Amino acid sequence: MSNADAPLGLIAELTHRCPLQCPYCSNPLELARSAAELPTEEWLRVFEEAAALGVLQLHLTGGEPTARRDIVALVRRASELRLYTNLITSGVLIDQAMLDALAGAGLEHIQLSFQDLDPANADRIGGYAGGHAKKLELAERVTRAGLALTANFVVHRQNLGRVPEMIRLAEALGAGRVEIAHVQYYGWGLVNRPALLPTRAQLDEATAAVDAARESFKGRLAIDYVVPDYYATRPKACMGGWGRRMLNIAPTGKVMPCHAAEILPGFTFPSVREASLSDIWYHSDAFTRFRGTDWMPEPCQSCDRREIDWGGCRCQAFALTGDASRTDPACALAPDHQVMLEAVRESEAAPADLVYRRIGAGTGLAKPPGSGAASQSAMPQEADGVGP
């Protein structure tokens, strides 16, 4: 299918290196080593191709994107290409000089992730002493520099009760947007699911708190909140639909419709080293296989929501059923919906211990880290129509 629209966003995972080691990290279990990362010139070429293809927003992520020495040069080129540039960071490596350089290079927005509100707890989760204090300080400097700030909180059963304080902290830090994102249960998150999935009661309380805050902070603080699929009756349109809006490029140059797609068997994800971004977007098997509705099984094929949620998430379908082409089990109409209900029941039992991520740990024995990876981001942008 080559009649697809041009992509709106590019997620560039610049590196898997990260000074933190969150147990819900969305990076793959097999982390790319730094020698395998795309060099500067290749990223610059990729940004040029992306802009020509119609990409409007560039999300620089990782791992920790500022672990790359060329981060300022990358931002500068993106901004020259008029890409809206967003840096998704844990913030612990950004000092005043780097912040000034990034702002000067044309960065628009910084999304700063917080592991928790309580400094000791946050540092324990991220596995980085003093990290939380650094983030608070950075947040203040970001808004002083005139950059837009999003505070990102990844929530799970161990911190979900503190959502109201998270929102208040975001506002106090001068953020224009706060993202309350539940852990996504792929990769490291799936390994740790029993310890992280909240109970129904916890979730309802948090959702009510978000609704109340949306009303009272209207116009001052945009609140994005992503509920875990495990408690939904209909799935989310993962990434706005497979190959419809977003491209995700891994540190090695592999291009995927979604950062989690790497787990899917039977796919060869093309690399920017071998093909043009345009060719990959419009013609590669990886992007066209689940694009649109032709591939859908029942009950999706005859469902009137098929162009709303696009059958849900392929990676979740695979992770939970072993077959990426099945209806997302998050959907209550899905033949496999039972697996979601079982996971929920399991979550009501006592939490298990967390397994911390590290490079070379395979499926992750609880050893210390080495390198890092991307934060959990709520969602790609929605294209909203505006008009009187």
Place this chain on the structure above:
Amino acid sequence: MTLDEASVPRFGAGVRFQHDRVRDAWVVLAPERLFLPDAQAIEILKCVDGRTSLGGIIDQLAARFDAPRAVLAADVGAMLQDLADKGAIRI
């Protein structure tokens, strides 16, 4: 934040209104947001410069499009209020 005719609307931090050459379309780019303004909204947003008040914007548009001011005032106010509620416009 409720706009009145004395308020001076401006784009918030990290919000950009620009023409996209690839699609030949105007877009509003904001943190994790993308808005596609319609033809009327585009004309309104072109007047948002951080100096002109809402009343002034309505005057400009009324003169340019030779339209009754009262009708324009309601449309322009509602459109900018909507973007203000979404955090893209600040006053």
